[in-house]
Amino acid sequence: MxxxxxxxxxxxxxxxxxxxxxxxxxxxxxxxxxxxxxxxxxxTDPAIRQALVDALEERLGYPLAEGLPELRAAVAQWCGRRFGVELSPEEEIVPTYGSKEAIFLLAQVVIDRDSDKRLVLTTEPGYPVPDRGAAFAGADVEQLPLSERNGFLPDLDAVGDDTWERVAIVWINYPNNPTGAVAPLDFLARLAQRSREHDFLVAADEAYTELWFDEPPHSALEVREHGNVAAFNTLSKRSSMTGYRSGFVAADAELIDALKQFGPSVGTAPQEFVQRASIVAWGDExxxxxxxxxxxxxxxxxxxxxxxxxxxxxxxxxxxxxxxxxxxxxxxxxxxxxxxxxxxxxxxxxxxxxxxxxxxxxxxxxxxxxxxxxxxxxxxxx
Ligand SMILES: Cc1ncc(COP(=O)(O)O)c(C=O)c1O
Missing domain, CATH: 3.90.1150.10 (Aspartate Aminotransferase, domain 1)
Known part of the structure; x- marks a missing residue:
């Protein structure tokens, strides 16, 4: 076969x-x-479960790929409260089915496999999904090592200009799985600046921003004025909701528009009852x-x-x-x-x-x- x-x-x-x-x-x-x-x-918190049950209507049709406006509004408000960023719920947020699939599929939307600019940089040790998604999309993939001596951050200066010119996406994941390291704001800002210099997208997998011990970690959204940034977040870890499948991508209107255009070809937003439960989850700390x-x-x-x-x-x-x-x-x-x-x-x-x-x-x-x-x-x- x-x-x-x-x-x-x-x-x-x-x-x-x-x-x-x-x-x-x-x-x-x-x-x-x-x-x-x-x-x-x-x-999972009882109020979240109850919201799901209450939303289980007699009939539920296909959820629209762009998700419920109330969910996008709840996410925008959460990002505002948590990271101090202002996002347009209509143009800069799209709900996703957990974050794994969105992470996997990003390269399908961004990569032109016939172009010279089709390199995806990921970090290792790491979550394998960005690499796999990129490989299925026909991208070239290179992994940047995360060493303890560099605070488990990729060494951006070790990447040459000729490589940067071929880069379409740089994936980062902070707080990081598996190392538990966080990224300082100045690292995020430097990476965002490079994304503007070399015209690539910083894709930030932020599944763990809410699980911290001493200080709340930063989001790449906080440096979005310096470059091209997309953040992927999820209720899976924050609200112990892995089985619900609910997350979002926040990015510039152009990328969100592309994701909304792509979405209906592969699936839908989460089921409406999951979206209703998610509104409650994002609204409560x-x-x-x-x-x-x-x-x-x-x-x-x-x-x-x-x-x-x-x-x-x-x-x-x-x-x-x-x-x-x-x-x-x-x-x-x-x-x-x-x-x-x-x-x-x-x-x-x-x-x-x-x-x-x-x-x-x-x-x-x-x-x-x-x-x-x-x-x-x-x-x-x-
Ligand atoms: C680094 C990282 N990103 C993303 C995810 C995906 O989580 P979910 O699809 O449940 O939102 C996981 C799950 O383990 C993860 O470890």
Missing amino acids: NLSPALRATGTYPFVKLERAKRRLAAQGVDLIDFGKGDPMEA THVERVRDIYRRKRDVLLPVLQSKGIRVAGSVATMYLWLEVPGDESSEEFAARLLERGLIVSPGSFFGPAGEGYWRMALVATEEECRRAAAILEEIL
């Missing part, structure tokens, strides 16, 4: 390997504590404060044992992830496999790219009680 070469090149999504190992150990009766995938286990508190408590259970065992915590100032150095001279996969045999599911850093080797990631999704049990196991085996 003929298959897309881009599909063949993707290989197995690394987390599928973890799922298989999980099933094997569960069948053997091993008690598993899951710090693997970043899927929040917390209950108290449940988000509770969500942050929960992650903070779990982190506080785990950090002391990790630190007492000399495990260095890198990045990890935001997101739901701890990015930790692998002790000794084991590879990250060997180390994760050792923890797995004791029932602790963590992700080896190498899952996220070559620059992730030497680290491991704990997603703080297990319950607080499970975190306490995990701390006891770590105490024993590290």
